[in-house]
Amino acid sequence: MSHQNAQLEAADQPQSVAGGAAPLAGLETRLQHFAKRDIGEALQPFVRGQRVIKRDQPAWAERGDLAHIFVIESGWAYKFDMMHDGRRHIADFFGPGAICNWSRLSRFEEQDDILFKAGARLTLLDTTALDEHLRENAALASAFKRHELARTMRTTQRIRTFISLPAMERMLVLLLDLADELGTIAPAPSWITIPFAQSEVADMLGLTPVHVSRVLKKLVDNGVLERDGHEIRFVDRATVARDLAYRPFFKSRAG
Amino acid sequence: MSHQNAQLEAADQPQSVAGGAAPLAGLETRLQHFAKRDIGEALQPFVRGQRVIKRDQPAWAERGDLAHIFVIESGWAYKFDMMHDGRRHIADFFGPGAICNWSRLSRFEEQDDILFKAGARLTLLDTTALDEHLRENAALASAFKRHELARTMRTTQRIRTFISLPAMERMLVLLLDLADELGTIAPAPSWITIPFAQSEVADMLGLTPVHVSRVLKKLVDNGVLERDGHEIRFVDRATVARDLAYRPFFKSRAG
DNA sequence: CGGTGCTTTGAAGCCTATCAACAAAAGTGG
DNA sequence: CCACTTTTGTTGATAGGCTTCAAAGCACCG
Numbered sequence: 001m002s003h004q005n006a007q008l009e010a011a012d013q014p015q016s017v018a019g020g021a022a023p024l025a026g027l028e029t030r031l032q033h034f035a036k037r038d039i040g041e042a043l044q045p046f047v048r049g050q051r052v053i054k055r056d057q058p059a060w061a062e063r064g065d066l067a068h069i070f071v072i073e074s075g076w077a078y079k080f081d082m083m084h085d086g087r088r089h090i091a092d093f094f095g096p097g098a099i100c101n102w103s104r105l106s107r108f109e110e111q112d113d114i115l116f117k118a119g120a121r122l123t124l125l126d127t128t129a130l131d132e133h134l135r136e137n138a139a140l141a142s143a144f145k146r147h148e149l150a151r152t153m154r155t156t157q158r159i160r161t162f163i164s165l166p167a168m169e170r171m172l173v174l175l176l177d178l179a180d181e182l183g184t185i186a187p188a189p190s191w192i193t194i195p196f197a198q199s200e201v202a203d204m205l206g207l208t209p210v211h212v213s214r215v216l217k218k219l220v221d222n223g224v225l226e227r228d229g230h231e232i233r234f235v236d237r238a239t240v241a242r243d244l245a246y247r248p249f250f251k252s253r254a255g
Numbered sequence: 256m257s258h259q260n261a262q263l264e265a266a267d268q269p270q271s272v273a274g275g276a277a278p279l280a281g282l283e284t285r286l287q288h289f290a291k292r293d294i295g296e297a298l299q300p301f302v303r304g305q306r307v308i309k310r311d312q313p314a315w316a317e318r319g320d321l322a323h324i325f326v327i328e329s330g331w332a333y334k335f336d337m338m339h340d341g342r343r344h345i346a347d348f349f350g351p352g353a354i355c356n357w358s359r360l361s362r363f364e365e366q367d368d369i370l371f372k373a374g375a376r377l378t379l380l381d382t383t384a385l386d387e388h389l390r391e392n393a394a395l396a397s398a399f400k401r402h403e404l405a406r407t408m409r410t411t412q413r414i415r416t417f418i419s420l421p422a423m424e425r426m427l428v429l430l431l432d433l434a435d436e437l438g439t440i441a442p443a444p445s446w447i448t449i450p451f452a453q454s455e456v457a458d459m460l461g462l463t464p465v466h467v468s469r470v471l472k473k474l475v476d477n478g479v480l481e482r483d484g485h486e487i488r489f490v491d492r493a494t495v496a497r498d499l500a501y502r503p504f505f506k507s508r509a510g
Numbered sequence: 511c512g513g514t515g516c517t518t519t520g521a522a523g524c525c526t527a528t529c530a531a532c533a534a535a536a537g538t539g540g
Numbered sequence: 541c542c543a544c545t546t547t548t549g550t551t552g553a554t555a556g557g558c559t560t561c562a563a564a565g566c567a568c569c570g
């Protein structure tokens with residue numbers, strides 16, 4: 001546990017990290033979809049550093065690791081908590097351009113733990129400075145709020161499926177959500193890399209890893225998906241989305 | 256559909272309805288748990304009428320039936336929506352003292368439909384007047400916010416169970432939530448009347464009505480519950496709650 | 511090259527849905 | 541208040557979905 005923290009500290013680097021794009025470009029693109037005016041590079045003043053995650057690494061809510069706002073430049077993260085029977089429940093996931101811990105800024109919700117997947121590149125923002133800025137800048141604050149609301153609504157849609165429908169539908173909705181998250185800052189590629197292990201997918205869907213493997217196989221056998229390892233492709237995404245009455249909350253708002 | 260609306264109108268009555276307690280006493284009791292100062296009868300000026308629901312009756316979100324804030328004096332209601340396969344999903348429920356459609360006031364969320372159960376008595380509040388009042392009265396607004404946040408957190412806890420755990424645990428958590436909701440404005444009775452049909456419980460748990468019946472029977476056979484029709488009692492609620500790591504979000508805050 | 515962790519596959523058993531019939535309860539109309 | 545209809549809840553039999561356990565294949569990494 002202590003070496004994990006050491007790793008977080010050690011990754012504190014000078015402003016730019018290999019990768020090219022300016023920090024926060026992804027987030028700004030996302031927010032722009034929910035803003036009425038141009039937000040430009042309004043967030044640059046709040047950058048406090050960047051980090052590269054070498055191995056899968058949790059940030060424990062209680063230990064102050066989440067004192068900053070974490071924005072994902074590339075890669076993935078997810079929010080999880082442990083249940084009474086020892087199982088892990090994964091409640092939401094975050095892709096490029098996402099804010100991992102918005103609730104720290106706006107609400108005083110219970111804070112789940114966050115796990116950053118290996119390879120993720122993060123930008124850290126100053127929580128209190130950003131908070132003050134948003135208090136005075138209603139337009140920007142509104143964009144943040146709408147952006148987070150879209151996430152909430154997408155989560156609500158997913159949860160409904162996970163509670164009521166069988167494994168195949170659950171899996172498809174999860175994959176559509178992944179595509180939605182990816183398509184937010186750039187057109188989603190038709191081949192998507194599932195960024196999670198099957199045991200993690202299982203903890204999202206409320207299934208076992210074994211069954212996740214079988215469900216994926218069945219979807220390929222049925223001609224719904226094509227697959228090459230962790231890469232998958234919908235043979236006909238539009239039809240799948242229509243059959244499930246799936247509603248994209250991020251992608252379709254591009255302006 | 257049109258006769259349902261007519262019924263809502265027709266039930267508009269003079270200020271007091273059979274039942275004794277002053278309107279909003281339940282809600283004010285609830286809010287008091289989340290307020291730092293005494294809130295007294297701060298909400299009385301916003302009352303715009305009362306209604307008694309004779310038969311189970313939906314208020315359709317799209318038709319403006321939800322222009323007011325609905326507060327439950329006694330009885331129950333729930334939030335539901337229809338899924339692509341024709342199944343009904345019930346996302347949350349509301350007991351005595353609850354606000355059924357807070358989101359109408361504070362957020363611009365997607366609005367689910369609400370169904371009021373037969374026998375429910377409602378108080379209607381003026382949405383815009385209350386909204387303005389809360390803008391100027393931060394303390395009261397904060398109590399509302401914390402109160403709704405408690406609901407959100409309870410829902411999050413329930414959802415986690417419904418996604419990941421089998422039917423018996425789901426049922427127990429639902430019953431504990433019912434007790435929590437009931438115990439908010441007065442000590443919860445040890446015998447609880449399940450206010451919903453088993454088909455409604457099924458749509459909450461993501462099960463079939465048949466299985467709901469069997470699960471209840473099994474819980475009685477295992478000595479976890481006692482039961483007399485729609486009345487149930489936990490033989491040992493504290494132990495059940497502990498085993499499930501169940502956290503009450505309303506009741507335990509009584510001050 | 512041999513770990514180590516992730517994925518796949520098979521067999522067996524439990525959990526839940528479906529279908530159908532019936533019982534019980536609640537609403538309806540005379 | 542009674543007979544009638546409709547809804548709701550119970551029970552059994554059967555089938556399908558998902559988990560568990562165990563073993564083997566595969567990929568990555570030191």
